[in-house]
Amino acid sequence: MHYIGKIPDGVMYTKEHEWVKIENAQGIIGITDYAQHALTDVVFVELPQVGKKAEQFKPLCVIESVKSVSDIFAPMSGSVVEVNNNLSDNPEHVNQNPYGNGWIVKIKISNESEVKNLMKAEEYKNYLEGLKH
Amino acid sequence: MTEVNNNLKSTPLLNEHVKLGAVMVPFGGWNMPVQYTNVIDEHLATRTKVGIFDICHMGEFLVSGENSEEFLQRLVTNDISRLEIKQACYNCLCNENGTVIDDLFVYKLEEKEFFVVVNASTIEKDFNWFVKHEIGNVELKNLSENIGKIDLQGPYAESTMQKLTDFDLAKIKRFRCEKIIVNGIDEQILISRTGYTGEDGFELYFSPKNAVLMWNMLLKAGEEFGIKPCGLGARDTLRVEACYSLYGHEINESLTPIEAGLGFVVKFNKDFIGKKVLLAQKNNGPEKKLICFEMTEKCVPREQYPIIAGNNQVGFVTSGTFSPTFKKGIGMGYIKSELSNIGGEISILIRGKEYKGVVVERPFYKYKGGK
Numbered sequence: 001m002h003y004i005g006k007i008p009d010g011v012m013y014t015k016e017h018e019w020v021k022i023e024n025a026q027g028i029i030g031i032t033d034y035a036q037h038a039l040t041d042v043v044f045v046e047l048p049q050v051g052k053k054a055e056q057f058k059p060l061c062v063i064e065s066v067k068s069v070s071d072i073f074a075p076m077s078g079s080v081v082e083v084n085n086n087l088s089d090n091p092e093h094v095n096q097n098p099y100g101n102g103w104i105v106k107i108k109i110s111n112e113s114e115v116k117n118l119m120k121a122e123e124y125k126n127y128l129e130g131l132k133h
Numbered sequence: 134m135t136e137v138n139n140n141l142k143s144t145p146l147l148n149e150h151v152k153l154g155a156v157m158v159p160f161g162g163w164n165m166p167v168q169y170t171n172v173i174d175e176h177l178a179t180r181t182k183v184g185i186f187d188i189c190h191m192g193e194f195l196v197s198g199e200n201s202e203e204f205l206q207r208l209v210t211n212d213i214s215r216l217e218i219k220q221a222c223y224n225c226l227c228n229e230n231g232t233v234i235d236d237l238f239v240y241k242l243e244e245k246e247f248f249v250v251v252n253a254s255t256i257e258k259d260f261n262w263f264v265k266h267e268i269g270n271v272e273l274k275n276l277s278e279n280i281g282k283i284d285l286q287g288p289y290a291e292s293t294m295q296k297l298t299d300f301d302l303a304k305i306k307r308f309r310c311e312k313i314i315v316n317g318i319d320e321q322i323l324i325s326r327t328g329y330t331g332e333d334g335f336e337l338y339f340s341p342k343n344a345v346l347m348w349n350m351l352l353k354a355g356e357e358f359g360i361k362p363c364g365l366g367a368r369d370t371l372r373v374e375a376c377y378s379l380y381g382h383e384i385n386e387s388l389t390p391i392e393a394g395l396g397f398v399v400k401f402n403k404d405f406i407g408k409k410v411l412l413a414q415k416n417n418g419p420e421k422k423l424i425c426f427e428m429t430e431k432c433v434p435r436e437q438y439p440i441i442a443g444n445n446q447v448g449f450v451t452s453g454t455f456s457p458t459f460k461k462g463i464g465m466g467y468i469k470s471e472l473s474n475i476g477g478e479i480s481i482l483i484r485g486k487e488y489k490g491v492v493v494e495r496p497f498y499k500y501k502g503g504k
Contacts (some may be wrong), residue, residue, distance in 0.1 A: 040171035043455040044433050044462075046484070062484065064433045066172040066455050067366050088431055 004128050005033030008099055012059070012075065012115060013124035020075035022115065027076050030103040031063065031094065039065045042094040042108065045104060047083040054078050054107050056114050061105065063094070076114045078107035082112055141462060144189035145281055145344035148321035155361055156497040161254030163190040164486055166364040173369035176457040178316035179330055182359035185351050186295035188336070189344060192256035192277040194263065196251040209239060210390055210407070213402035216241040221308050221325055225261060225390040227407030231382040231414065233393070235259050240310055240325065248323070248338075250282075252380045266406075271352050280342035284370075285351060286334030289358035294324075294335055296354040302335075307502070317344050317350060329368065331375025331498045370454050375462065376425055382436065382451045383423055383465055392419045392467070394495065421448065422473040425495040426481075432488040434481045440466050441480040441487055447472050450481060454501050456497065462490070463497055 013018045017035035026040040036042065054060050054074035059074050066080040083105050087093060094102040119127060141164035148156065155166035166187065168175060178184050196205055205213055209224035216222060221240040225233050235255040240248040251259045260275045267273065285294055291302050300313040302324075309326035323338040339347060352360060369379070378384050384393050389407075391399065391414045401412055428434060434453030438445045453464030468479070475494050480487035 040168065041173045043173075044431060046432075065456070066370060066457070067167065069433075069435070 001039050003034065004125065005037055006099065007032070007121045007125050007128075008089065008131045009121045011099070011121065012118035013017075013127075014075045014118060015127065016057070016073045018073060018075045019024065020118070022076075022109065025109050025112065027078065027107050027109050028103050029060070029105050029107065030098055031072060032124075033090050033098050036098045036102070039063065039070065040095070041066050042091045045084075045087045045091050045094065046107060047085070047087065050080050050083065051067070052080045054080060056111075056117065063104075071112060072104060074107070075095060075107050075118060076107065077111050078109045080105050081108050082106040099131070140188070141364070141475045144187055145341045146187045146291075146348055149345060149348055150187065150362075152232075152330060155362075155364060156175075158365070161190065161252070162367055163253055165190060168364040168366045169362050172364070172370060173367035173457045175363040176370050177360050178359060178361035179287045179289065179363055179367060179371055180302060180330055180458055182361070183285065183289040183293050183334075183355050184330070184361055184363040184367065185348070185355065186284040186286065186363050187348070188284050188498070189341065190195050190253040190280040191282055192251040192253060192259070192275070193280045193282075194260060195276055196249060196263070196271065197243075197246040197274075198267055198272045199245060201247055201271050204268050204271045205239060205247055205249075207268075207405050208263065210239070210395075210399040210405060210411075211239070212403055213239050213241065213404070218243060219310050221310060221327060222435055225384070225395060225398060226262065226384065227390070227411070228327070229406055229410070231391070231407040231410035232386045232390040233380070233388060233390060234262055234386065236384060236395075238327065238376060240323075242310075242323075247424070250336075251504070255380065257428055276354040279341065281339050281341040281347070283344070283347055283351065284328055284330075284334065285337065285355075286328045286330040286332045288333060289355065289360075290332070290334035293355040293360060297350055305335075308320055315347070315350075318347065322347075330371035331496065331500050332371075332376075333400040333500075333502050363380075369452075370457055373452050373454050374456055374458055374496070374498035375474055375500070378423075378447065378466065379452060388467075389414060389417050389419070392421055392423060394423045397402065419470055421467045422451055422470045423428065423451070423465055424448075424468050424473050424492045425497060426463070426479060426490045426492050427456075427459070427497070428481065430488045431462070432481070432483055433462050434464040434483070434488075434490070436452075439482040440468055441477070441482050442468075442472050446482070447479075453481075458498055468492075
């Protein structure tokens with residue numbers, strides 16, 4: 001069985017392996033345990049500017065491992081209100097704690113109904129198990 | 134994450150890589166491990182302990198006969214007449230126009246017998262070039278299918294290897310080789326104190342049938358020193374820190390060894406293919422030069438990113454990475470010669486944004502020898 005990783009409840013998931021925790025019309029966004037494991041050594045996160053518009057499932061920022069450059073897609077539309085500046089000195093937090101201090105950006109959600117396009121923990125787990133690798 | 138692509142050639146160690154959970158990728162027509170755990174761990178294991186690399190994909194030729202030295206002297210850029218028996222040197226193989234067909238190592242095994250190690254993706258091209266320039270009384274053999282190769286690199290490479298042989302490995306100096314008996318292996322193997330990581334260590338050549346045994350014996354022997362199997366990912370970051378050229382990146386058929394900063398392996402006291410162009414280029418100075426640079430802003434420079442100075446593109450990156458040793462972005466690239474001075478400020482254009490960097494002396498990581 002391939003690596004599935006931790007899939008906590010209480011957050012919503014995308015097919016591109018981002019998660020979003022929705023609270024008071026704001027969304028905290030990161031990548032999943034599965035994603036950080038697949039990327040392995042995260043060495044750089046190109047954080048967006050505060051104020052940047054996020055569009056659901058469109059590229060929001062970029063994450064780099066030693067060998068790869070990957071887009072992070074916005075799980076929901078909105079605008080960036082905060083970024084995790086600690087990642088510029090400690091990008092490895094994304095690997096070590098992807099749902100905790102490895103969070104990436106916080107957005108003000110513009111359309112809460114988009115949540116219907118996301119997966120709950122159980123659905124994401126089934127989705128991962130159905131992937132070839 | 135392990136997936137096997139059947140259209141590619143595999144080394145005899147494929148099953149070992151799969152068992153170790155390696156991520157396999159296509160490289161030069163071969164299905165090779167890019168990493169087992171992660172690039173940084175494997176890189177640092179080689180810098181501080183010992184790393185083991187499957188290099189069975191590379192090519193090997195045997196050049197022998199009365200005119201073997203004369204033949205090779207005309208093809209390669211370094212002066213192999215200066216080699217003693219059991220000594221090796223780095224070379225470029227150039228076209229008439231001085232550009233690089235391949236880079237290769239030449240080992241002088243006997244007075245009239247040379248062992249040539251070439252890149253995996255250029256085996257056929259190189260061998261055809263050799264055959265085309267044959268001069269009589271030279272025997273050429275392409276042994277690539279019949280030789281397995283493992284690299285053992287790092288400060289504990291010698292301690293690891295010494296557990297498997299009675300031969301005193303301290304006697305093999307840098308760029309020297311020996312044929313030795315390895316306990317449990319039914320043939321003499323060729324071992325050289327050479328490598329592609331910037332660390333002390335060895336390259337081992339043997340029959341492919343012994344590859345699995347060799348690999349597992351080395352992994353076991355190195356266990357007490359913290360050995361790690363290392364993929365092509367770490368091989369690349371290690372060689373970039375050591376500023377070793379990779380064929381197809383820093384050198385290719387449109388670049389010359391003079392431009393690539395490899396003038397030290399181009400010897401003009403002899404005749405060789407490409408000499409005229411290279412001598413003129415050396416005397417006049419090339420228009421562009423390979424530089425090493427490090428980033429002063431956080432970012433990862435990568436191949437083909439533009440190098441910027443004074444709002445203009447003045448060059449391009451040939452290899453770039455996050456350096457696991459120095460914890461910053463580093464790279465090599467070509468730049469107009471007048472801008473190649475050490476300390477010169479440059480920028481790298483990454484996704485439309487300029488990141489600051491500076492031209493530094495090569496290499497980033499200096500060879501220190503054994504522990």
